[in-house]
Amino acid sequence: MTDDNNVPIHHLGNRYRLIHQVGKGGMALVYEAYDQMLERPVAIKLLRQDFSELQGFRDRFKQEAKSAANLTHPNIVTVHDFGIDPNGIFIVMEFMVGKDLKFRIREKGFFSANQGIPLMIQACNALGYAHRAGIVHCDVKPQNMIVSDDNRLKITDFGIARALSSINEDNKPDVVWGSPQYLSPEQALGEQPSPASDVYSLGVVMYEMFTGKLPFNAKTTDELIQLHQTQPPVPPREINPECPSELEQIILKILSKEPAARYRTADQLGSVLATILENYRKQPTSSRSSAQVPPAFMINNQPPQISYEDYSPGSEKTSTAIDWKLIGLELLCLLLVGGLLPFWLFIWFSIKPLFG
Structure with a gap:
């Protein structure tokens, strides 16, 4: 070395x-x-x-x-x-055995919704936890996401971009803090990053995951930053028609230029993605890519009430709803049988001497 x-x-x-x-x-x-x-x-x-x-x-x-x-x-x-x-x-x-998400995207071309959304839910899980702890990553990109062979995703490099930003401007004339391909418009302007900045960067990652392409490309860093600040991205379904329309709407919302127009935290985005995945998996396979399910946006400025903590690798959520009607019928039958048993015993012992 x-x-x-x-x-x-x-x-x-x-x-x-x-x-x-x-x-x-x-x-x-x-x-x-x-x-x-x-x-x-x-x-x-x-x-x-x-x-x-x-x-x-x-x-x-x-x-x-x-x-x-x-x-x-x-x-x-x-x-x-x-x-x-x-x-x-x-x-x-x-030390984690695996490949970074950038390598996985290049390897696959693009991810299907069923493959990619669980990975992004895990990324939201990590970033949401950090946001609740008051930490903004500031450099969310697929190179900082390690994916194991069993599809466990982990994010690395928390805080490194923030530390690099503390270097005096005179000492960093050739350096852009954060990766310009994934940099939020407000970060490019030198504004204080927020959880919504991480959400934007995660939106760029999602765009790349489900289309195989970055939303913006340019010859220079300045041109690229300008595109992030002013240019709307090409809708993902124009590049990959297999991308569900509901997912496309979410990605475009995340890539809004104004932070207030996005989801405020990764927790909110993770809840929405969990809802999308539930809807997607309930659809017939033949209609998944063209399904026009209403988007799972905010309801009264709050995310849908659905947990995404249990989206572990290789598992799908299963319904655990309790059928109270069935349980009630079973208890009623038990009470009826239990109540009639003493009556029949009384009859039996009453008539038995007559046959003796």
Whole structure:
């Protein structure tokens, strides 16, 4: 393994042995590693070495790493440790076997509603939990979503984009914080991101999942940001007619330019997606793509009352409604039988001597 200057790196923090590099971005290198103290595999993100020279960034990154470490959720990659090494700042995370969602999309072309919506419900589950904890991800993209072979999705990199944004403008002339393909219009304007900003970015991910294409493409970052701010996306069904019309309406709502026009939190979006999935699975297979089911938008400015917490990989929700009428009839029969039994015993013992 080597750093940005091609200098071999074998250990970090006198504790973690690097096995091999599994990813590389403009900000960091990602390694599969081994925790020699606790004797377990881990993933390590090693940030660019020049970042470690900035005291303000080190402090902010440590703060964000602590916040991320407090997020304990089945759909969030757990943060184990944080450190500063001569090779740079690094963060130690749970090692998850799987591929990022970007790879999965390229592999499949696009997802069907039945395959893709449960994954997005898991993403909403993770982001909603973070939003309730007061944490906005700020860099939601498929590269930050790891999908295992059994379709468990986990989101990683909470807080890293927020820490990077603390670097002084003079030190980052060539850097856009967040990924411009998935950046919300308000983030591009430098406004404070909110949970609705994460929802917008998740909408871009959904658009890509169900069409195989990004909603906006441009030659430069500035042009791309301009499209996010001004241009409506091509409706998904014009690219993929198999996308259910109800899902298309949801995606277009999420990609609204104004935050107030979207769902305010990932929790709301997750509830709506759970409703869509229920409706979709009840439809005959032959009519799914063209079904005109009324969209599951907000009712009195509130999400539909449906839980999405139990959408675990490989499982479908089953009805657990209790048939009280049937139970009532069974109890009535039991009472009738129980009440008549003493009467028949009385008759039997009364007439038995007559035949004796």
